[in-house]
Amino acid sequence: MADPTEHGIPRAVAIAWGMVQTPQRGPSRGMSHEQIVAAGIEIADAGGLAAVTMQRVAESLGFTTMSLYRYVSSKDDLLLLMQDAATRLPAAPWPPEEEWQAGIRRLAGELREAYRRRPWLLELPRNQTTLLMPNSMAVVDRALSVMAPLRLDMSQKVAVVMNISMMAIAYAQLELELSGSSRVAVDPAGLSQLADVIGAERFPALAPLLEDGEWIGGGYAGASSDVDVELAMGLEWIIAGIERLDAAGGA
Amino acid sequence: MADPTEHGIPRAVAIAWGMVQTPQRGPSRGMSHEQIVAAGIEIADAGGLAAVTMQRVAESLGFTTMSLYRYVSSKDDLLLLMQDAATRLPAAPWPPEEEWQAGIRRLAGELREAYRRRPWLLELPRNQTTLLMPNSMAVVDRALSVMAPLRLDMSQKVAVVMNISMMAIAYAQLELELSGSSRVAVDPAGLSQLADVIGAERFPALAPLLEDGEWIGGGYAGASSDVDVELAMGLEWIIAGIERLDAAGGA
DNA sequence: ACCTGAACACCGTTCAAGT
DNA sequence: ACCTGAACACCGTTCAAGT
Secondary structure (H helix, E strand, O other): OOOHHHHOOOHHHHHHOOOOOOOOOOOOOOOOHHHHHHHHHHHHHHHOHHHOOHHHHHHHHOOOHHHHHHOOOOHHHHHHHHHHHHOOOOOOOOOOOOOHHHHHHHHHHHHHHHHHHOHHHHHOOOOOOHHHOHHHHHHHHHHHHHOOOOOOOHHHHHHHHHHHHHHHHHHHHHHHHHHOOOOOOOOHHHHHHHHHHHOOOOOOOOHHHHHOOOOOOOOOOOOHHHHHHHHHHHHHHHHHHHHHHHHHHOO | OOOHHHHOOOHHHHHHOOOOOOOOOOOOOOOOHHHHHHHHHHHHHHHOHHHOOHHHHHHHHOOOHHHHHHOOOOHHHHHHHHHHHHOOOOOOOOOOOOOHHHHHHHHHHHHHHHHHHOHHHHHOOOOOOHHHOHHHHHHHHHHHHHOOOOOOOHHHHHHHHHHHHHHHHHHHHHHHHHHOOOOOOOOHHHHHHHHHHHOOOOOOOOHHHHHOOOOOOOOOOOOHHHHHHHHHHHHHHHHHHHHHHHHHHOO
16 A cells, blocks of 8 residues: 555554554564554553653553654654544444434533543644544544434534534533642632732622632632533533524525 | 742732732842743744743843743743733723623634634643633623623623633634644545545445545635634524523523 | 752654664 | 664753852
């Protein structure tokens, strides 16, 4: 097979789709793409994305750093493969057995859950290349099949998919940031000290929350359960919007 | 003034609110927080976030790397200050002069524009600490004052603010990733090669787009104008949702 | 009090050399 | 053909020393 990168296909995409020949003859290879990707994911799960270094991945497999470059052309390549492998969703029945609304809620929930389980996924960029990887395509395909009965044109459906996955991922991020491991833990004395410095007249609408110590420490913009509510709220708004589009599409 | 960090207030927050004493006596300081932050922003604007190193910031000001640590306790501190300074929105009239719907659209648009202008902002985490910085608080305050006439309770309003800013930022990110500088540029031959490898039966709903070469290269999930449409769509859905909440709140 | 210089413990990636 | 070892050009941050 010709080198896929000649047509502008990124190396990681070619690897993910099995377009890179792994020769059966010659000295047996010590590793495989799958092993390397799995090792990287294990390290990221345990210590976050910053813990993933070429040295550590190689070491965990019992090889030297440099040997990895036989399988992967750069660290970015490896990260792309890890991203794809880690965002595989559970298989869904096809054709969909549920109403499209339920299908969309389930897709959003699974997507969010995948990102919640592996927070380091949030640190990886999602770009055009990502959209060429197998599991990204699987998400789009499933969303399109869920929306098959709807009277939206293709570009509207693509817009909906982008909206939904963006929202699911962004809320996983919000949840992580607001209530996650990166907690601030400003003590009440600190918050009131801050409220004094800011002054009530600078932010008239926000001031009541600040003075009650409710802005960060309290119920608002901090608790994880709030994020559930906010995602559900946003998702139902999207669904209501689709329903209107569907109705208008029939006109 | 007592050391603010004793109450758990992050150093960068204390600096941003002017709670850190800058002594007037003694040897005159060679730099200021503002200068350092401005230098960092200039470097990020020119070369992206990766170009911002302590060495380069110091060098651009004509000092050694280590001198920065007199003003800022770590690179993360500096990044937080840069984030806050770069997300300052233009002053809005207070109290708001427009209808709340227009106010929300304008806020979302300005937020997106700030992130569009400085794409490196998207690479910085937005967490609890961010919500204690002056310009984040300004955004929340403005949104709350826009929503003042609405019959939503405070936690609902906070949820709306989170939804709106999240959506504005996420769409700036989507736009950057889909059509921005990180383009993939797979040529048509590569796309058809990929479509062959994938096969039509694997992704039945997506396959037509793949075969026509429209998935990445063409009109879908690629053009910048699409993102405008998608953001507007999502935003109008949120506004419609708020209208329903407002109506229900009156019951 | 402020700034400097050397040093430490890392990175990703190159390249020529081994087997 | 596959893996290794040394080397390069960087990082952020420490610490003791200068002025």
